[in-house]
Amino acid sequence: MFIYITKRFLWVIPTILTVLLLLFSLSYLLPGDPADIILGPRATPEMAEELESRLGLDKPWYQSYLIYLQNIIKGDLGTSIFRDRSVLKVILDVLPYTVILTLAGMGLAVFNGISIGLLAANYNNSYFEKFLTMLSFITASTPTYIAGVLLIVVFSVNFNLLPSIGIGDGGLLDSIHHLIGPALALSVGWTGYIARLTRSSMLETLDQEFIQTEKSFGIPRYYILYKYALKKAIKPIIAVIGLGIGRLLGGAVFVEVIFNRPGLGRLIVDSVNERDLPLVRGGVLVAALLFVIANLVADISYAYFDPRIKQK
């Protein structure tokens, strides 16, 4: 197990270095001359030169790449062009919102998904189970942005129950009130997936011998279901949570745009639209780091909860 984890960790380092190289090369790949975009048509050649040296565009690429790496190790992601603030600060300002949103979405997905899955396993082969299976299929195939739009149409426009934009005035209750819609929208797709996983995992566990033995001892059904079976069936679900957090990070892009919330996803979309190169690089780097960490945790928890993986 230890060797497996170490190997996975070491494998991440060259991946991140290549990600950095790709992000670095964005300044050569993005269409248009950065100096032109930033300074506008009235720039003098001197201004352009000064900016190019500030962005490191006047040196050969490998030199600027090394400088870029050095700066990143120092924690300096550059300065946002349009916000005139340190990229790291801009990102750290919005990151907590994305983290809270993702965790809330995952929490809702796990809770609702396990509930639906347990019900479906309990009433297996009934019409109710068919309905729940269809429900989990429908939720699993609802894109985050559609869930968001539909939630706004129903709860904000029609019933005026939930606020459709923003994060509230800072108070705890108001923040939660503003979080319900976005978190629900984010959770929808993963709810269906967890529901299906729970159902199949429960059915598999209920089929095993120790459950039959317990039944023959006359242990009450709900006791078997929730005490013994769920304990065993929950392992594959815990194993996919890491994977889910990575997926939800991507979904958060849409949720933040639709609900007009600050966050990493919206920051990246905005900076891509504004062609704010340092901000694009910094934002995508942080998103990729979070994603890689989530996947790493997912792989390790998979290996931990499902020992068959380790042997592969």
Next chain:
Amino acid sequence: MFKSQKFFRFQKKSARVIKIMKKDYKAYLGGSVIMLILISAIFAPLIAPADPYKTNVTKRLEGPSLQNLLGTDSLGRDILSRLIYAARPAVLVSFGGIIISVIIGIILGLLAAYVGGILESIILFIFDVIRAFPPIILILVLLSIIGPSLLSVIVILGVTIMPRYGRVVRAETLSEKEEDFVEAARSLGADNSRIIFKHILPNIFASVLVLSGMDMASMIMWEAGLSFLGLGLQPPLSSWGVMLQESYQYIQTAPLMILWPALAIMLTMLGFSTFAESLRVALNPKLNQEV
């Protein structure tokens, strides 16, 4: 004689798959949705009641009526016609993207499994770098480099999803290579290309098919999502994502309008994923359970 035997075996296998799927309501649901989309895409000019690009400013944002069954949008265009025409980019993106993914994935996966060594490490490394980004963010950045158009959306989606196929093909090829029948074929003097085409590809076909059904749903989802953000297909082209974006601006005044493209996207995804699920159950009788 040999050939007819082989054909017979293939027929027997597909007959079994069809037999299982015939009992599955998900296959009917998914199949009919996919048929509906394909028919709308191919025969759009015949089915659509009006020209999807014809604007009429006097009839903006109207509700459903006999003349415009689903109402009109902000420029007075017929929503139903636009929905039907929008099946075209959806079909192009999903089929085009999946073809690119599958072809590149199979080639790289086979190369990795067969050549091994440094080449295998490089290929796996490329997969890992692509998978290091959240897909939507990778797609966003790549689109901003190449610029949004139908072709670039197709290519970028294909490349982003490709590592899934590469990894599956590599893993299955590695395990198939160890199978006795491959060893037997090799000892009879079959060369690599014969083994790949006659023995390995037919055996990984099932997983690739099931996986691509699911991914076609995600591609339609991503295309619509990108267009919704204004970064994918561009108006006035009718695509469900573009319609979503256009009607999102009127969500407070005409909330009904946004439901139609939303339903179209959901129905399409449901269709592809239920069909893929049914296919998965039918092709892998060992895994006769849902996940």
